[in-house]
Amino acid sequence: MKEKLLETAKSVLLKNWTGTFTKPAPNLYPHQWNWDAGFIALGYAHFDWPKAKQELRSLFKGQWSNGMLPQIVFGKEKDAHYFPGPDFWKAHEAYAHPKNAVTSGISMPPVHGFILWRIFQIASKNDLKDSRAFLEEMFPKVKKLHEYFYQYRDPKNEGLVYIRHPWEGGTDNSPIWDTVLRGINPAELEIPSYKRQDLQNPEAAKHRPTDLDYDRYVYLVDLFRRHQYDDDAIYKECPFLIQDPLFNATLVWSNECLIKIGQEIGAEVAEIIHWNELSIYSFNEKLWDEDRGIYNAYDLRNEQLIPVFTNSGLMPLIGEVPTQEQAEEILLKLESPHFGGKDDQYFLCPTYSLQSENIDFQKYWRGPIWINMNWLLYQGLLRYDMEDMAAKVKADTLQLIEEYGFYEYFDPRKSSTNNLACGTNQFSWTAALCIDLLMEA
Secondary structure: OHHHHHHHHHHHHHHHEOOOOEOOOOOOOOOEEHHHHHHHHHHHHOOOHHHHHHHHHHHHOOOOOOOOOOOEEOOOOOOOOOOOOHHHHOHHHOOOOOOOOOEOOOOOOOOHHHHHHHHHHHHOOOOHHHHHHHHHHHHHHHHHHHHHHHHHOOOOOOOOOOEOOHHHHOOOOOHHHHHHHHOOOHHHOOOOOOOOOOOOOHHHHOOOOOHHHHHHHHHHHHHHHHOOOOHHHHHHHOOOOEEOHHHHHHHHHHHHHHHHHHHHHOOOOHHHHHHHHHHHHHHHHHHEEOOOOEEOEEEOOOOEEEOOOEHHHHHHHHHOOOOHHHHHHHHHHHHOOOOOOOOOOEOOOOOEOOOOOOOOOOOOOOOOEOHHHHHHHHHHHHHOOOHHHHHHHHHHHHHHHHHHOOOOEEOOEOOOOOOOEEOOOOOHHHHHHHHHHHHOO
16 A cells, blocks of 8 residues: 555656646645645655655745745746636736745745755765755855745744735635634625636636635735735735734744754854744743633734634644643643544544534535645644654545545545535645655654
8 A cells, every 4th residue: 555655646746736836626726835845845755856856946936035935936827727827816917026936925834944954954864965965055045035934924922823815824715814804894895806716627626716716815905915015004904914823833943953054054043932932931931721721822913812713723732832731731632522533433533623604514614624734733733753644644634635635625424425625626736745744754
């Protein structure tokens, strides 16, 4: 099983390779996406080191002069059946936009620090000199990205950065965003005309975000471009300013790995240590929910916690943010009916509480399983020696892929009469992270 699945996973990545980067999927996502590229590079590191390096180099060609790393770096076919394209973003009007790339105007979860460290650990076994040289090349770029977040997205200097669009969080239509988005009423606003390009497949379309969701997404993009992506101006007006536990957890883990990289190559890391200590402190002071045993998001605009049970609230495990006692509470939450960790009716781990009245098992980020989230959860559980639950997450992940294929996401219900595969097929990060799990030492 392992050998066949491994070879199929490799073939998915190679078929999606464009010559300079890897498409997240053959048709639905024709450009290079930010955190996708990180996970994809990890998959390549196990069997094609040059492509792993090229994947990250291609992405960082789109880095803005202020350090921001965009959500999308557009390929040569810039309007290839994808909305919003460059003409809608108008990101080139921003002072910091790169001269030699075409990008969107928002970012995504900063996975690149921990991805860079992990691919170094893999590649250094075969070529220590070249892999260390790649660390030296990429370290200042990733550090500059972190500088951007702490300078422009942490207005209270508390070590927690905010996102300003659901797409930045990577979990587009997560229930976390519902309350804030409901405060944006498209009927009272001027929404620029647009045409979605993600609904061509009628079966997949019903699982995508709604048109009302998209009106709100487009309103936010229009706000950003009207301000020519000036961070201070956007902060003053934007209704969507959320400190997300998933986003900040990836930042903390990447901080930790940047510290290790700096020590490996002899670079200064004192500032990164300061960032990380402050982030972990504020995480636990502000976002930890003692009563519910999970981390919450925080709405900066309305100054209130967002108490929603999603698996984003479990992700601070990856950066060793929780104390051991807090981690035990998170494990209990994972085992509880909220996530079904002790219920044989479900695969782990649904993105939304199984006890929520509005859970939708096949609708994007409102209930299905995403392989990248399972991979992150698996890594976090291992950091606390929670090996039994980690093994279950890994086994469920590989079983879903083996039985249903390399899909975008999966229905968690074992008893469902439906095909559990959802979204688009031949999905690159599903393949890449499958490779990493199979090749794990």
